[in-house]
Amino acid sequence: MKKLLVIAALFxxxxxxxxxxxxxxxxxxxxxxxxxxxxxxxTAAYFTYVNRDxxxxxxxxxxxxxxxxxxLHQTMVMDGMxxxxxxxxxxxxxxxxxxxxxxxxxxxxxxxxxxxVAAGDxxxxxxxTSRGRSLRFGAQVRAP
Amino acid sequence: xxxxxxxxxxxxxxxxSTVLAACSEKLPPLHGVVFDPxxxxxxxxxxxxxxxxxxxxxxxxxxxxxxxxxxxxxxxCPATLSDWAxxxxxxxxxxxxxxxxxxxxxxxxxxxxxSAAYTTQFDSTFIGLTATVADLATxxxxxxxxxxxxxxxTANGYGMSHPAQSYVIDREGRVQMLFPPATRAxxxxxxxxxxxx
Numbered sequence: 332m333k334k335l336l337v338i339a340a341l342f343x344x345x346x347x348x349x350x351x352x353x354x355x356x357x358x359x360x361x362x363x364x365x366x367x368x369x370x371x372x373x374t375a376a377y378f379t380y381v382n383r384d385x386x387x388x389x390x391x392x393x394x395x396x397x398x399x400x401x402x403l404h405q406t407m408v409m410d411g412m413x414x415x416x417x418x419x420x421x422x423x424x425x426x427x428x429x430x431x432x433x434x435x436x437x438x439x440x441x442x443x444x445x446x447x448v449a450a451g452d453x454x455x456x457x458x459x460t461s462r463g464r465s466l467r468f469g470a471q472v473r474a475p
Numbered sequence: 476x477x478x479x480x481x482x483x484x485x486x487x488x489x490x491x492s493t494v495l496a497a498c499s500e501k502l503p504p505l506h507g508v509v510f511d512p513x514x515x516x517x518x519x520x521x522x523x524x525x526x527x528x529x530x531x532x533x534x535x536x537x538x539x540x541x542x543x544x545x546x547x548x549x550x551x552c553p554a555t556l557s558d559w560a561x562x563x564x565x566x567x568x569x570x571x572x573x574x575x576x577x578x579x580x581x582x583x584x585x586x587x588x589x590s591a592a593y594t595t596q597f598d599s600t601f602i603g604l605t606a607t608v609a610d611l612a613t614x615x616x617x618x619x620x621x622x623x624x625x626x627x628x629t630a631n632g633y634g635m636s637h638p639a640q641s642y643v644i645d646r647e648g649r650v651q652m653l654f655p656p657a658t659r660a661x662x663x664x665x666x667x668x669x670x671x672x
Contacts (some may be wrong), residue, residue, distance in 0.1 A: 366553050367596070373631050375549040400630045406550045408656060412620060413544075413551050413639035417629050434554035435657050441549075442630045475553050475596045 359383060363470040365454045370447045376401075376439040376456060376470045377432045382424040389461035390422045390430065397454050399443030406435050450474040502669055505652065506662035513649035516642075517617035521578065521604040524591040529576070529604055532648065538670045539574045539644040540654075540663075543620070545581035545635045546593040551656055552577075555641060556597040561660035562667065563598055572646075572671040579605040580615070580622045581635045618642075645670050 363378035382388045393401045403418040418437065422430045432438050441454060448454055453469035460466065502509060519531040519541070531539060540559060544552035556577060563570040577594045579585035585593075585605045594603030606614050615622045618638070625634040643652040643666070651670065654663055 366549065366557075368549070373547060373549045375553070402629050402631070404550070404629075408639040411639055412636045413548075413656065414625060414636050415548065415550060415627070415634045416625070417627055435551050438550050440629070440631055475557060 358466075358468065359388075360458075360466060360468050363456065363468055365441060365448065365470040365472050367449050367452075367472050367475045368444055368447070370444055372444055373440055373442045374444060374448065374454070375404075375434070376441050376454060377434065378456075378468075378470065379432070380422075380424060380430040380458075382426055382428055382430075384462075385426050387426065387461075388424045390424070390458055391461055392459040393439055394457045395441055395455055396457070397445055397448070398441045399445070401456070402440045402442065403437065404440045405437050408435075448472045505666045505669065506658055507643065507652040507654045507666050509652050510650055513645065513651045516644045516648050516650045517619075519578070519614065519617075521606055521610070521614075522587065523602070523604060524587040529602060531644065534574055534644070535648045536646055537572055537574050538646055538667060539576055539642075540667070541576045541578065541642040541644060543578050543580050543618070543622075543638045545579050545637060546585050546589055547581065547631060548635070548637070549631075551639065552637075553597075555656065556594065556601065558658065558660040558663060559601070559641070560597045562663035563600075565661060565664035566667060566671075569668070569671055573667060575601045577601060577603050578614075579603070580611060580637050582606060582608045582611060584632075643667070643670065 359381050361379045361381060363376065365376040366374045368374035380390065393403065395401050403422070404415055405418050407414050407416065424430050439456065450473055452472040454472060455467060456470055457465050457467045516531055521529050523529050542555055544555070559575050563575065566573070575598065577590065579590045582605050587605045590603035590605045592603070594601035611622060620638045621636070623636040625636060627634050639656045641654040642650055643654065645651040652666065
């Protein structure tokens with residue numbers, strides 16, 4: 332019986348090795364939140380990724396099962412004018428450093444929401460890192 | 476006149492959101508950037524969603540907080556309006572003396588109805604307007620900024636460049652102050668108290 336349980340656990344584990352659901356204690360992701368928005372609209376999501384590892388980490392992709400696509404963008408203010416441009420370079424986070432996504436700076440554009448998200452809801456985000464694993468976490472939705 | 480505006484605007488963003496002492500003898504140190512002397516606000520007359528005009532010149536007696544943005548902007552525009560909403564709550568009943576006005580510079584996607592619906596997500600009293608294609612160049616010229624469509628090749632379509640700051644128009648219809656982006660809501664409320672009764 333014990334052997335069966337171990338085999339079953341291995342099967343279940345084998346199906347989930349590529350995607351780690353973030354547990355709060357060990358999570359490198361902190362303070363994830365997104366702004367409330369209507370279905371089909373675009374919202375922004377923010378979080379901090381803390382690299383507590385001893386090697387450099389690169390964020391290689393981002394996505395959301397709740398949206399058509401996700402892009403990393405940067406808001407820039409030049410001569411009093413605001414511009415928003417996609418970030419083409421992949422974020423590289425040195426050991427001990429953090430990637431901070433915050434309003435008015437770098438943020439994830441969550442494009443084409445599949446449902447309306449209101450304050451108290453959660454938007455699921457998935458980021459892949461150069462460590463070969465994905466992190467799946469919820470961004471708490473706040474009132475716009 | 477235009478070069479003065481530009482110089483002050485550049486200065487305002489060089490100091491960022493740090494506290495700048497007011498130049499005016501009448502005003503205490505404020506968080507926003509104060510114009511001294513304050514010039515009369517340029518004209519701004521745009522049809523509301525119900526067809527009636529919003530005319531800035533007719534708003535004398537009210538303080539007007541004005542922002543030019545667009546509804547497909549998911550970052551700095553909602554962040555600004557969210558801070559306005561918090562500031563309004565902080566002001567309580569005194570906020571009735573303030574008009575909070577968002578003007579979309581993206582007439583291609585933002586119909587008057589879209590802008591009106593967008594702003595009421597933040598507060599039901601916020602006024603959402605859209606400059607028409609025909610009026611946009613004149614409006615931008617009057618307010619001394621250049622609107623540009625920026626093709627970014629993203630799934631969200633194009634972006635629009637727009638002023639990053641909020642304008643404070645006093646009860647006499649003068650542009651008294653700018654709030655740089657990311658000015659804290661409490662600081663906005665605190666500064667607005669100096670312009671309302």
